[in-house]
Structure formats: structure tokens, C-alpha cells
Amino acid sequence: MSEKASAADGSSWVRMAFKGNKVWVEADAEGAPKITGGRVRVRYKPDDDRTYQALARAVEPLAEGLVPATSRRAPGKTAAGKAEKAGGKTGEAASLDLPPNAVRIYTDGAAKGNPGPAGYGVVLVSGPHEKELSGFLGETTNNVAELTAILTGLRAVKKRALPVRVFSDSQYAVNILTRGWKAKANIELVSEIKREMKSFPDLKFTWVKGHAGHPENERADRLATSAAE
Numbered sequence: 001m002s003e004k005a006s007a008a009d010g011s012s013w014v015r016m017a018f019k020g021n022k023v024w025v026e027a028d029a030e031g032a033p034k035i036t037g038g039r040v041r042v043r044y045k046p047d048d049d050r051t052y053q054a055l056a057r058a059v060e061p062l063a064e065g066l067v068p069a070t071s072r073r074a075p076g077k078t079a080a081g082k083a084e085k086a087g088g089k090t091g092e093a094a095s096l097d098l099p100p101n102a103v104r105i106y107t108d109g110a111a112k113g114n115p116g117p118a119g120y121g122v123v124l125v126s127g128p129h130e131k132e133l134s135g136f137l138g139e140t141t142n143n144v145a146e147l148t149a150i151l152t153g154l155r156a157v158k159k160r161a162l163p164v165r166v167f168s169d170s171q172y173a174v175n176i177l178t179r180g181w182k183a184k185a186n187i188e189l190v191s192e193i194k195r196e197m198k199s200f201p202d203l204k205f206t207w208v209k210g211h212a213g214h215p216e217n218e219r220a221d222r223l224a225t226s227a228a229e
Contacts, residue, residue: 011026012028013026013027013043014027018042018054018058023044023059025040025054026042026051029184030143030172030176031175032171033056033059038056038057039053039056040059042054060207099163101127101162101163102163103126103159103162103164104167105150105153105157105165106216106217107122107168107220108168109145109147109148109149109224110142110145111142111145112229114141117138118136118142118145119135119136119145119228120227121220122134123223126162131156132219134227135148137227145224146168147173148189149168149220151193151196154196154200155196157200162202163204164200166206167214167216167217168205168206169208169209169221171207174205174207176190178205
């Protein structure tokens with residue numbers, strides 16, 4: 001379970017990674033990093049009055065299978081680097097247990113205005129087979145779109161006995177589904193996903209950084225954005 005803390009002023013803070021260190025990041029009501037102008041407030045101790053502004057993209061969740069980007073070695077120095085030079089899987093995917101017969105689900109959600117017109121996108125890959133799914137969700141939040149993409153992807157898997165790996169760039173979705181974060185909103189949708197998850201004997205999630213060159217996640221992003229529009 002992710003560590004959480006509350007400050008004297010009533011603000012909420014969650015444990016995350018920043019430049020290879022564990023820090024406390026201010027969180028919103030749903031437990032996701034509170035982003036203002038592309039930045040988040042960071043502090044090194046939960047009871048420290050001193051806070052710092054950090055780029056939101058520079059903080060990462062302490063999720064299973066995730067190695068903070070600042071602690072990764074240069075390409076070519078690790079197994080992941082060798083895979084990159086050989087054209088194989090790199091980054092977050094390389095750090096996972098990814099069996100050769102795994103069904104991979106890449107998901108993304110988009111909301112224009114948050115809340116606003118929203119859509120989801122999913123790319124499923126199983127061996128040589130691929131499928132794209134997308135849909136318009138009406139007026140809702142980005143978190144609802146992200147969760148709906150995951151639920152849609154899971155429901156589309158026919159051979160559930162196979163290993164299934166879900167890749168999402170939503171810190172909120174990955175942590176609330178796998179790290180024990182308590183849902184303060186979207187409770188029914190989260191519960192529905194968790195019920196669906198029980199039908200998979202080998203299911204794992206990982207967070208991937210958005211717009212960082214992951215081809216299938218970029219495809220899912222385009223599908224979600226197009227659906228929202």
C-alpha cells in the first residue's frame with residue numbers, strides 16, 4: 001500500500017520518487033498528484049514546512065515493476081539497454097515479467113477540459129494479432145476515461161488463462177487498482193474493474209510515462225484523443 005500523510009493545513013501527501021529519492025508529493029482528493037501549471041509541490045519530510053516546486057513529469061509512483069528513470073543506467077549498460085540496441089522492449093516493459101505468450105493491453109484516456117468531452121483508447125496485442133478499441137464517453141473526467149480504457153481492455157481478452165500485462169500512463173489508475181489506494185471517487189467503476197481482474201490468474205499492471213516513445217501507448221493515446229474529439 002502506498003504511504004500517505006496529512007499536513008496540519010489539511011493537505012494530503014503521497015510517497016513517490018523524484019530524482020532517485022523518495023519524497024512526499026501533494027495529492028488531490030483522489031490520491032493522484034495535484035498538478036498546477038505542469039508542476040507539483042514536493043517535500044522531503046511529511047511534517048516539513050518547506051516545499052519545493054517540481055515538474056510533474058519528473059515524479060514517478062513507487063509501483064511494482066517500476067524503476068525511477070533517474071536511477072536507470074545509460075542504454076547499452078544493462079539488459080534493457082541491450083534490448084534497446086537490438087530493437088527489443090525497453091524501459092518499464094523491460095523491467096516486467098513479460099512471458100512470450102502474454103497478452104498485452106495498452107490503454108489511455110483523454111478528457112478535453114477535465115471534466116469535458118472524454119474518450120478512451122485501447123491497443124491489444126497477442127502474438128501476431130492486434131486489435132484497437134476506442135469510444136466516446138460524453139462529459140466526464142480524465143480518471144474515468146483512464147479507468148474505462150482498462151476495463152474495456154480486460155473485457156476484450158478472450159483467453160484469460162494466458163498471462164496478461166496492462167500498460168497505462170495513469171498513475172492514479174495503476175495505484176488505485178494495484179497498490180491499495182482507497183477510491184474516494186469513481187467507486188463503482190473501480191469495483192467493477194477489480195471484479196473483472198479476479199477472472200485473470202496471471203495479471204500484472206505497470207505504469208509507463210506518457211508521450212515517452214512507447215509505440216502502443218502512443219497509439220492508445222491517439223485513439224482516446226480522437227474519440228474525445
